[in-house]
Amino acid sequence: MKQELTITVSGQFGSGKSRLTFLLKEFLRKEGFEVNFEGNTDHPTEAEFDRTMVRNIVNTVDNIKETRVITLKEEQLPRVLPVDKAIKYIQESYCDEHIGYPYMLLGDVAEVLRITTGKGVAVSELAIYGKE
DSSP states (O other), X not given: OOOOXXXXXXXXXXXXXXXXXXXXXXXXXXXXXXXXXXXXXXXXXXXXXXXXXXXXXHHHHHHHHHXXXXXXXXXXXXXXXXXXXXXXXXXXXXXXXXXXXXXXOHHHHHHHHHHHHSSOOOHHHHGGGOOO
16 A cells, blocks of 8 residues: 655645646646545535636746745654554663663653554553563
């Protein structure tokens, strides 16, 4: 199964977001990428979106070039790990190998697990992963 990558185009009303999204969608498909279109209030379906975007596309794109500066920004979402890998990571990162005591309380471990996996883990569930 392929991993998902979401590209978001943001800007003020009338800034050219839809036209740039259309150009990006067309370019990526032409290059062989599998691209899903998520509709919105202005363009609920891809067919409606495409019909609207092709109208006067050359003049609109030229206007965007002349009046806008585009900023590209990469943002990484929080890493999401499966619970068993997150527990192993926490054990390796926060347990003192010499005496076997964790640096963190179980409540802290549960919170780190919630953040890294997106799932809540009861403190009682963590007891089965304790070090001997």
